[in-house]
Amino acid sequence: QQPVQSPQAVILREGEDAVINCSSSKALYSVHWYRQKHGEAPVFLMILLKGGEQKGHDKISASFNEKKQQSSLYLTASQLSYSGTYFCGTALYSGAGSYQLTFGKGTKLSVIP
């Protein structure tokens, strides 16, 4: 089941902060965050695992509330290069030791000078 992202779009001025939220109705093993610029492939940002472990970039932070099955991505002091569409992916166990990653519809972030 596809996770729900909010907001759908946001416009920021350079230096402003933003929060992108991702929620699921199912119990999650992990939450992934990716950024995609127009016409390019998605690029990995961060993974948040059950139990609190995180893997990702130093300049981007995120949280994972396992009880609520929610994750938030925090973008601070935004730069023009932060512009793009942000996708969260929620990992659900699909049996036989494997999982499936289901992506949300994305949040389009535009940073203007």
Next chain:
Amino acid sequence: NAGVTQTPKFRVLKTGQSMTLLCAQDMNHEYMYWYRQDPGMGLRLIHYSVGEGTTAKGEVPDGYNVSRLKKQNFLLGLESAAPSQTSVYFCASELRGLAGGNEQFFGPGTRLTVL
């Protein structure tokens, strides 16, 4: 290392034609995936493979077939293309699917138009 590559980058088909999209990775990854991306829909999983010789259905498998004869290659086939299959197709690979704890590396995408 080239990472994940996809062939072709663009393709136009007529309804009913068939084609195969090739994905190759040189990172010795176990897991490989095929996604389609449509405007406003995000990425949807078509099929995936957890190792050489194995494949499994994802969220939207109808109208597609896949094969993974070699570890480094993952092929996506359209037997009889339909306009609804007009989309951008992304291949991705992952070292191994440890409960969703590894990043996926995406290829550059194939833009397919079915007339």
